[in-house]
Amino acid sequence: MATVQLTHVKKVYTGKVTAVYDFNLSIKDKEFVVFVGPSGCGKSTTLRMVAGLEDITDGIVQIDGKIVNDLQPKDRFVSMVFQNYALYPHLTVFDNIAFPLRLMKQVVKVPLTDKEKESHKVKIASFDKSIAILNKKIVDEKVAAKRQEALAYIDEQKRPLSKKLTEETDPKAKAKLEKKLEDLEYDRLKAVYPIDAERRLKAITDERTALAAELASGEKVERRKMSNDQIFEKVTAVAKTLGITDYLTRKPRALSGGQRQRVAIGRAMVKDCKVLLMDEPLSNLDAKLRNQMRAEIILLRKKIDTTFIYVTHDQTEAMTLGDRIVVMKDGLIMQVGTPQQVFDFPENLFVAEFIGAPKMNTLKCSLVKEGAKYYVNPFGAKIEVTGEKALTLAKRKVETREIILGVRPEHIEIVQEAAPNAIHTTLQVNEMMGSEFHLHLITDDGTPLIVRTPTIQLSDKQKGELVYGKSVYLTFGGQAMHFFDAKSTFSLLVDQPENLMKKPV
Amino acid sequence: MNTEKEAVVVAETTMDPIVLPPKKHMGMRTKNRIGNTLIYILLILMSIVWLFPFVCIILQSFRTESTMMTGYIIPKVWGFDNYVNLFTTTEFPRWLLNTLIISLATAVMQSVMILCMSYTLSRLRFNGRKFLMKFMLVLGMFPGMLTMIILYRVLADLGMTMSNSIPGLILVYVASSGMGYYISKGFFDTIPKSLDEAARVDGATRAQVLFKVILPLSKPIVIYTILTAFMGPWGDFVFAAYVAFNNREGMNVAVGLQSMINTPSGINANYTMFCAGGVVVAIPITLLFLFLQKYYVEGVTGGAVKG
Numbered sequence: 001m002a003t004v005q006l007t008h009v010k011k012v013y014t015g016k017v018t019a020v021y022d023f024n025l026s027i028k029d030k031e032f033v034v035f036v037g038p039s040g041c042g043k044s045t046t047l048r049m050v051a052g053l054e055d056i057t058d059g060i061v062q063i064d065g066k067i068v069n070d071l072q073p074k075d076r077f078v079s080m081v082f083q084n085y086a087l088y089p090h091l092t093v094f095d096n097i098a099f100p101l102r103l104m105k106q107v108v109k110v111p112l113t114d115k116e117k118e119s120h121k122v123k124i125a126s127f128d129k130s131i132a133i134l135n136k137k138i139v140d141e142k143v144a145a146k147r148q149e150a151l152a153y154i155d156e157q158k159r160p161l162s163k164k165l166t167e168e169t170d171p172k173a174k175a176k177l178e179k180k181l182e183d184l185e186y187d188r189l190k191a192v193y194p195i196d197a198e199r200r201l202k203a204i205t206d207e208r209t210a211l212a213a214e215l216a217s218g219e220k221v222e223r224r225k226m227s228n229d230q231i232f233e234k235v236t237a238v239a240k241t242l243g244i245t246d247y248l249t250r251k252p253r254a255l256s257g258g259q260r261q262r263v264a265i266g267r268a269m270v271k272d273c274k275v276l277l278m279d280e281p282l283s284n285l286d287a288k289l290r291n292q293m294r295a296e297i298i299l300l301r302k303k304i305d306t307t308f309i310y311v312t313h314d315q316t317e318a319m320t321l322g323d324r325i326v327v328m329k330d331g332l333i334m335q336v337g338t339p340q341q342v343f344d345f346p347e348n349l350f351v352a353e354f355i356g357a358p359k360m361n362t363l364k365c366s367l368v369k370e371g372a373k374y375y376v377n378p379f380g381a382k383i384e385v386t387g388e389k390a391l392t393l394a395k396r397k398v399e400t401r402e403i404i405l406g407v408r409p410e411h412i413e414i415v416q417e418a419a420p421n422a423i424h425t426t427l428q429v430n431e432m433m434g435s436e437f438h439l440h441l442i443t444d445d446g447t448p449l450i451v452r453t454p455t456i457q458l459s460d461k462q463k464g465e466l467v468y469g470k471s472v473y474l475t476f477g478g479q480a481m482h483f484f485d486a487k488s489t490f491s492l493l494v495d496q497p498e499n500l501m502k503k504p505v
Numbered sequence: 506m507n508t509e510k511e512a513v514v515v516a517e518t519t520m521d522p523i524v525l526p527p528k529k530h531m532g533m534r535t536k537n538r539i540g541n542t543l544i545y546i547l548l549i550l551m552s553i554v555w556l557f558p559f560v561c562i563i564l565q566s567f568r569t570e571s572t573m574m575t576g577y578i579i580p581k582v583w584g585f586d587n588y589v590n591l592f593t594t595t596e597f598p599r600w601l602l603n604t605l606i607i608s609l610a611t612a613v614m615q616s617v618m619i620l621c622m623s624y625t626l627s628r629l630r631f632n633g634r635k636f637l638m639k640f641m642l643v644l645g646m647f648p649g650m651l652t653m654i655i656l657y658r659v660l661a662d663l664g665m666t667m668s669n670s671i672p673g674l675i676l677v678y679v680a681s682s683g684m685g686y687y688i689s690k691g692f693f694d695t696i697p698k699s700l701d702e703a704a705r706v707d708g709a710t711r712a713q714v715l716f717k718v719i720l721p722l723s724k725p726i727v728i729y730t731i732l733t734a735f736m737g738p739w740g741d742f743v744f745a746a747y748v749a750f751n752n753r754e755g756m757n758v759a760v761g762l763q764s765m766i767n768t769p770s771g772i773n774a775n776y777t778m779f780c781a782g783g784v785v786v787a788i789p790i791t792l793l794f795l796f797l798q799k800y801y802v803e804g805v806t807g808g809a810v811k812g
Contacts, residue, residue, distance in 0.1 A: 051702075051706055052705075052706075053702050053705065053706070072705070072710070073702075073705040073706045074705060074706070074707075074708040074709060074710065078706060079706060079707075080702075080703065080706040082699050082702070082703055084697065084699055086697065086699040086700050086702065086703035087703075088700065088703075088704075088718055088722075089722060090721045090722055099704070099707050099717075100707035100708050103707060103708040103709050103713065104708055267703075267707065271707075271708070277706075
């Protein structure tokens with residue numbers, strides 16, 4: 001249960017491959033966020049940076065308001081489910097789930113003994129003395145003056161260097177200058193950073209307050225290993241939730257894929273973590289099991305009640321599981337939003353094509369403004385933009401321009417005969433999906449289109465006619481259209497957030 | 506040709522006769538049998554050559570009619586006198602204890618060093634890792650004898666020679682042990698990295714990952730490492746002799762036994778006892794091998810597949 005905040009997070013692998021550019025995201029407490037994108041888009045890398053398995057090149061990751069950049073994974077209080085389960089093969093299911101508990105130390109309150117109380121008092125007295133001495137030292141004007149001097153000196157050195165940098169053209173020399181500037185910046189930070197006395201003062205004050213608090217409450221905090229009874233209780237409770245009670249004595253090798261994944265999830269949820277990270281947990285399962293486990297994760301989520309970050313390349317998983325979806329491509333966030341937002345108002349062509357199956361049809365055409373009305377003209381047809389979309393276009397004062405028109409396959413209708421608002425196409429392939437057909441068609445100039453059409457409205461005769469070479473007229477409603485700039489591929493309907501989509505050169 | 510064909514037609518049955526192709530060559534089975542026989546003859550010859558010294562030394566150790574070297578192998582009078590004398594009249598128990606101390610200490614320390622080193626090179630990425638690995642590979646190609654003189658000098662300066670040679674020997678055996686990382690690193694490399702990552706997220710430190718996850722999964726290689734670490738010092742002669750420098754208190758078994766027979770009079774007086782000593786030294790190693798053989802073989806191949 002915690003918030004997660006990623007600010008300007010960047011990852012550059014050695015060998016200068018940038019996996020993640022400037023990732024900014026704020027995850028609310030108990031939110032289920034899904035990172036989705038094609039392979040190699042940096043989604044797993046981002047997750048692993050949150051887990052602490054990957055160094056953060058630049059930027060800040062905060063969990064529960066605390067900066068965790070330099071913390072080991074074990075100190076971040078996160079759990080993780082891996083794509084390949086990563087169960088410990090030498091341990092039984094019980095021991096696998098108990099593994100994190102056995103490593104964990106619990107905070108237990110123990111009453112102070114009289115002897116300890118005495119020693120506490122003595123320590124506090126000596127701390128008070130040191131605090132007084134240190135305070136005097138810090139107040140000493142020389143310290144402050146010296147620091148000012150140092151800062152001024154560094155700034156003075158930096159100025160000519162930055163000037164040189166703007167004039168320099170040779171990339172090698174430029175890099176050298178940048179390195180020098182960086183070093184100076186580091187020195188500056190060191191100068192600003194609390195000096196030794198201040199640091200020591202802070203440490204001593206902290207310890208003193210801790211001791212005083214212990215004295216006041218008469219209890220001290222101890223970190224102890226969890227007892228076997230507690231572990232047994234917790235593990236069996238988790239096993240019951242996941243329905244793996246019968247396999248607790250088995251080794252992972254004797255389990256099926258689905259059971260293994262359950263154990264992996266059990267191991268992740270057994271400790272009270274702040275964030276539960278899932279890295280493509282369902283990718284190794286077959287399709288049927290995947291659907292089942294997906295439903296189970298939705299149910300589990302209600303029981304576990306923590307913050308989730310889920311990574312997947314499957315848009316169906318993203319849509320069904322997430323409170324919010326983060327669509328990524330090539331290390332950049334393309335859009336963040338609820339599944340509905342992302343589906344209905346894709347901010348760019350990539351998101352439009354990535355979310356939804358089969359993928360959205362894209363047609364090159366122009367958007368024509370005639371008076372107050374907007375028209376699109378794909379393949380000679382003339383279709384009016386209606387409803388809210390038209391209002392938004394008018395509000396944003398969009399003029400006549402070249403666009404890429406996006407229409408989802410389920411929003412295209414088949415019409416019986418030629419009409420001014422219909423496109424003529426030829427059927428190539430008819431995929432029978434049960435309750436619907438996926439028709440693969442090409443227009444007269446060879447652009448492929450996909451149409452999803454429910455079978456229930458079609459008569460047997462009509463169904464029989466949908467074979468290769470059949471000529472079909474298509475049209476679509478004015479509401480169902482998405483407009484993307486032909487060059488930048490941004491949507492014309494929404495503002496582009498400044499920080500997204502900016503790829504540094 | 507024709508007659509042969511008819512001969513293999515099975516005529517007695519009521520079913521359609523099965524016609525077998527005529528036999529042109531020797532059958533597969535016969536061929537195999539001849540090949541196997543030849544191979545076995547060769548192998549038996551080889552093992553006789555190989556086993557001869559062992560049989561010899563065992564037989565000699567039971568010979569009690571004389572202590573000198575003789576022209577025959579089978580003893581005329583059998584007895585345990587040599588063994589009894591070995592333990593009662595010589596410093597052999599002391600040498601055995603010395604060797605045991607050295608070997609056990611080396612086995613423990615060297616194994617820890619090698620396993621930690623292998624884990625580090627397998628899992629951690631740091632500047633100069635590749636260079637270090639190559640450097641150690643090249644360094645390992647120089648014969649160890651080259652360093653002997655300087656090592657002796659160092660040990661002498663540290664006061665770790667002569668009667669005080671045990672800590673000195675342990676130090677030398679353990680010091681360079683990190684260089685023997687190849688096999689266990691190769692084995693660790695085959696263990697999926699995600700196991701490490703899972704354990705680290707579960708709250709383990711790097712050391713806990715090594716001891717709670719990686720080592721239990723690498724039992725064969727751990728046993729292999731311990732075994733080789735134990736055997737090295739157990740049978741070492743050259744360096745041990747050099748460090749002990751004829752001081753009888755600082756000798757290990759190999760050096761001690763050799764010291765019994767390195768003079769003409771010694772060889773006449775102690776030869777059979779020397780053989781008994783050899784047998785005694787071989788016993789623990791043999792037992793260890795029999796006991797751990799299964800893991801040992803697994804360990805060597807297990808690490809080699811994906812080195």
